[in-house]
Amino acid sequence: MTNWLFIAAVFALAGFAKGVVGLGLPTISMGLLALVLPPAEAAALLLVPSFVTNVWQMGLNAGPRPIARRLATMMLGVCLGTWAGAGLLSNAHGGWGMLLGLALVAYAATGLMSVRFSVSRRTERFLSPLIGSATGLVSAATGVFVIPAVPYLQALGLEREELVRALGLSFTVSTIALAVNLGSIGALETSLIPLATLALAMAALGMLLGQSVRRRLRPETFRRWFFASLLGLGAYLALASI
Numbered sequence: 001m002t003n004w005l006f007i008a009a010v011f012a013l014a015g016f017a018k019g020v021v022g023l024g025l026p027t028i029s030m031g032l033l034a035l036v037l038p039p040a041e042a043a044a045l046l047l048v049p050s051f052v053t054n055v056w057q058m059g060l061n062a063g064p065r066p067i068a069r070r071l072a073t074m075m076l077g078v079c080l081g082t083w084a085g086a087g088l089l090s091n092a093h094g095g096w097g098m099l100l101g102l103a104l105v106a107y108a109a110t111g112l113m114s115v116r117f118s119v120s121r122r123t124e125r126f127l128s129p130l131i132g133s134a135t136g137l138v139s140a141a142t143g144v145f146v147i148p149a150v151p152y153l154q155a156l157g158l159e160r161e162e163l164v165r166a167l168g169l170s171f172t173v174s175t176i177a178l179a180v181n182l183g184s185i186g187a188l189e190t191s192l193i194p195l196a197t198l199a200l201a202m203a204a205l206g207m208l209l210g211q212s213v214r215r216r217l218r219p220e221t222f223r224r225w226f227f228a229s230l231l232g233l234g235a236y237l238a239l240a241s242i
Contacts, residue, residue, distance in 0.1 A: 003036060007195060008202045012050055015203035018053055019210020020222050021163055023150060024230075026050050026171070026204060030143040031104055031233045032095065040089045040187040043046035043143035043178060047188075048196045049203035050175045056207070058168030067158075067165050072153075073125075075173045078145070081136020082177035088141040090185045097241030100142040104234025107147050111227035117155035124156065135174065140181055145174035 015023035026046050044193035059093045068075075109115075118129060131152045139145035153166045182188050213222075 011199040011202040015206025019207035029167045049200045054172040074128035077129040077132020078136045079177045081133035085140025086181045099237025101234045108227040108231035114190040140211040
């Protein structure tokens with residue numbers, strides 16, 4: 001019962017963060033679930049909440065086709081990179097905590113420093129598949145698919161709504177590719193359905209609350225606290241694995 005309450009709280013918090021800043025559900029979920037669950041099981045639990053909230057974020061009527069065409073090679077790279085790393089999450093030891101911790105620290109550091117990169121359309125053509133492949137490998141090893149995808153998408157100079165759709169598309173494709181990996185190692189067990197259902201319900205509730213707060217809270221303020229918390233969590237996971 002304690003684990004159920006903890007998992008419910010984790011997904012409510014992760015959904016809340018996603019509602020406010022548009023990302024963070026897999027990052028927070030994997031970071032906290034790693035404290036009580038094996039990595040493959042933790043990743044399996046976040047698949048449904050991640051997929052549903054990402055499709056919700058992307059918007060079925062938001063016209064995602066133009067951005068999908070633009071990012072097609074990146075999405076292909078995500079799939080190939082993720083599948084190339086199939087099986088990495090099945091090893092609960094071997095530096096998994098270190099990898100996840102370092103990924104969180106790197107992501108938080110770029111957010112706290114407000115690092116801004118710029119990628120030209122000419123460079124984008126060659127860089128997109130490389131960024132996608134790197135994101136896929138990180139996802140396969142840690143269950144987190146924000147590095148280096150999010151900083152890269154932010155560097156493309158997309159309009160706000162385009163960026164939201166691009167993030168939703170990237171996270172959705174990453175979720176599907178990761179699901180294939182987990183299925184190949186037998187991590188998608190029917191016994192997880194009740195917990196996955198709870199996770200989805202709490203993530204949806206958290207996202208609704210987060211969207212409500214976003215209308216009242218300055219996003220910059222929340223992002224600062226969000227990235228600071230991720231930095232602490234990442235440092236803890238990295239140090240604990242030494």
